[in-house]
Each structure stands twice: as structure tokens, then as C-alpha cells.
Amino acid sequence: MASITMLENNPDAMISPEVLVPKLGEQLVNMGLLTSDQLQQALRYQHQSQKSGVTLLLGQAIMEMGFLDRATLDRAVTEQIVRLRAALEDANHNLEMRVQQRTLELEEALRRLSEYNLLKANFVANVSHELRTPLTHIRGYLDLLYTESLGDINPDQKKALGVSLQASLRLQSLIDDLIFFSQVSRGQMIVDICPVNLGKLAENILGPLKTRAEAHQLTMQVNIEPNMPYVQADEEKISWVITQLLDNAVKFTEPGGLITLKINRDPGAINLINISVTDTGIGISQDKIKDIFEPFHQLDGSATRRYGGTGLGLTLALQIIEAHGSVISVKSELHVGTTISFPLLIKEV
Ligand SMILES: Nc1ncnc2c1ncn2[C@@H]1O[C@H](COP(=O)(O)OP(=O)(O)OP(=O)(O)O)[C@@H](O)[C@H]1O
Numbered sequence: 001m002a003s004i005t006m007l008e009n010n011p012d013a014m015i016s017p018e019v020l021v022p023k024l025g026e027q028l029v030n031m032g033l034l035t036s037d038q039l040q041q042a043l044r045y046q047h048q049s050q051k052s053g054v055t056l057l058l059g060q061a062i063m064e065m066g067f068l069d070r071a072t073l074d075r076a077v078t079e080q081i082v083r084l085r086a087a088l089e090d091a092n093h094n095l096e097m098r099v100q101q102r103t104l105e106l107e108e109a110l111r112r113l114s115e116y117n118l119l120k121a122n123f124v125a126n127v128s129h130e131l132r133t134p135l136t137h138i139r140g141y142l143d144l145l146y147t148e149s150l151g152d153i154n155p156d157q158k159k160a161l162g163v164s165l166q167a168s169l170r171l172q173s174l175i176d177d178l179i180f181f182s183q184v185s186r187g188q189m190i191v192d193i194c195p196v197n198l199g200k201l202a203e204n205i206l207g208p209l210k211t212r213a214e215a216h217q218l219t220m221q222v223n224i225e226p227n228m229p230y231v232q233a234d235e236e237k238i239s240w241v242i243t244q245l246l247d248n249a250v251k252f253t254e255p256g257g258l259i260t261l262k263i264n265r266d267p268g269a270i271n272l273i274n275i276s277v278t279d280t281g282i283g284i285s286q287d288k289i290k291d292i293f294e295p296f297h298q299l300d301g302s303a304t305r306r307y308g309g310t311g312l313g314l315t316l317a318l319q320i321i322e323a324h325g326s327v328i329s330v331k332s333e334l335h336v337g338t339t340i341s342f343p344l345l346i347k348e349v
């Protein structure tokens, strides 16, 4: 009776072999060591003992009733454990096989997904290039007509040509964005870092944006610290990012609102210049802020959406800023406004 003891008195008894073996009674019957009738008697005896407050293991009940001796019971239990172990090993093996199989399937799915992504990027790039060629001709001839290089035109014709030119410019910038996006998707974004004068850069991009802001009855405020040092940046791409941020600010702000472009030294880091665009527009709720950087994601996804665009601006802006080793921050409150900012590294002298 050494290993089969009262559970109440000895908690270690919980790990006796018999406890680990489920359905010992049935097993003993199957092995022909016990009759069904004897098993029922032993179970009843065990039950009665439990009722009178004594916890008895089935093996102990069988022995106390004299149906089996200790050695036979131990042998039966050991045999049961060996079988159980074999079954466990089998189950483990099967599980490992299934995990391996699933891993292979997932790897294959991932490979196919990457392939589709590349195909998609290639497709977007090819279509965009195909669109760009005829568009260049259309723009060229519209330009010639508009500047009257091909003959005189009347004011109505000039107006119509002006509108067509604007539309073709918009189309071209859309196609350029798509080409840029497909390049980024193929991991082909290269930034050409040079010393950049941000004051001059802002001057160059602000003209058309100010006109747009005025057309939307918005006030555009430009707040650029004087005598700023040069920063390390890809001038063309950073111009593009600031243009996108201002374009969004104009687009998502109601008439009468204020848009501020601020470029100043970072008060917390002497080697950084901060660039921020603030608007008093519709704002973005906190839970949606991370979504705005997803490709083609627009918060107003309805079919009757009020604001144009493809939803690529911020995706590409983020990629550009990250390629500069920097980060974009967004602060926004619904119906109050939004500030999107990023720092750039000052060029050391
Ligand atoms: N200043 C802002 N105020 C409110 N919502 C904004 C602002 N900027 C971006 N968003 C939200 O984030 C979405 C994604 O912006 P993003 O610039 O990437 O795309 P888009 O402006 O819709 O299209 P695209 O820039 O390609 O012309 C916008 O559709 C809008 O829902």
C-alpha cells in the first residue's frame, strides 16, 4: 500500500501512476483481471467510503476487497501507462506533422501573396506608363493651343482650353502618384539626400497652394523661422510631402478656416527642424489616425464622398519620411482640426 495512500493525508498521492491512468477499472476488465461484477462492487465500495468522508482510489478499493493483489495491480497500471505513453507519442507526432504541413501551406500562401503583390505593382506601373504617353501628347497640344502657337483663339475657346489643361495636369499628377506607389511597392524608393534650404523650398511650392486656399475661402498662414540652417533631405520628395499635407489641409477644411505651415527649429533637439501643417478642418478621430496611412484608404469611403483623391498621398508621404530616417506625427481632434508634422536633420557645417 505504499504508493496508493489516502489523498487527504498525503497530497503527493495525486501523482501516483493510478491517478495518471484514466478508466483503470475498464482496463482491468478488458485485461480479464477483474469481472464487471467485481468492478461494480469495488466502485460501490469506493463510493460508500467517500460518503463516509474517506477518499479511496479505485485500485485501493479493489485491493481492500481482495479482488487483486498489489503486484498484479501495479503491473496492470504500468501496462496502461506504457500504452498511454505510446498513444501520446503518436498524438505528438501527428501534431508535429500537422504543424509542419500547415507551416508549409502558410509559406506557400505567403509566397503567392508576395507574387500577386509584385504582379499588382507591375500592372499599376505598366498601365500608368501607358497612360502617361498619350497624356503627354494631349497636354502638349493643349498647351500649344492655349498659348495660341497654332493660331488665334477666342476668349471662350481659351477658357475651355484652360479648364482642359488643368484637368490634364490633375490627371498627370494622379498617374505620377500611381507610378511612385508602384515603385515603392517594389521596394524601389530611393532618396537623394542633399543640403536643402527649406525657406526657398516653401516659397517654390506655396504659390499654387495659396491660390487654391483662397479659392476655398481659407486663410493660409506661413510661419518660417528666419536664418534657418540647411537640412539633409531629398528636395523634390520633401516638396511633394509638404504639398500633400497642404493639399489635404485645404481639402478637409471648411471655408473660413485657417491653414498654417510652420517650419522652425525643434525646441527639444538642437539638430532638428520641425515642419508642420495645421488646419482647422474636419479632424480625424483617434481610432482612425493609423488608418490614414494605409494605401487607398479614405475615411469618407462612401460612394457619394465629398472629397476627391485616391488615398495615396499620406501612404507615400510616410514612406518618404521614413526613407529620411524620420517619423510623421499626427495630432487631431474631430471638428477641431489636425496637425501633421515631421522633423528633418540639420546639415552639419
Ligand atoms: N488634414 C486632414 N483632415 C482630416 N482628414 C484627413 C486629413 N488628411 C488626411 N485625412 C484623411 O486621410 C485620408 C487619406 O489621406 P491621403 O492624403 O492619403 O488621401 P487623399 O487625400 O484622400 O487622396 P490623395 O492624397 O491620393 O489625393 C483622407 O482621405 C482623409 O480621410
Ligand SMILES: [Mg+2]
Pocket (backbone or CB within 6 Å): 244, 247, 248, 309, 313, 314
Ligand atoms: Mg491627400
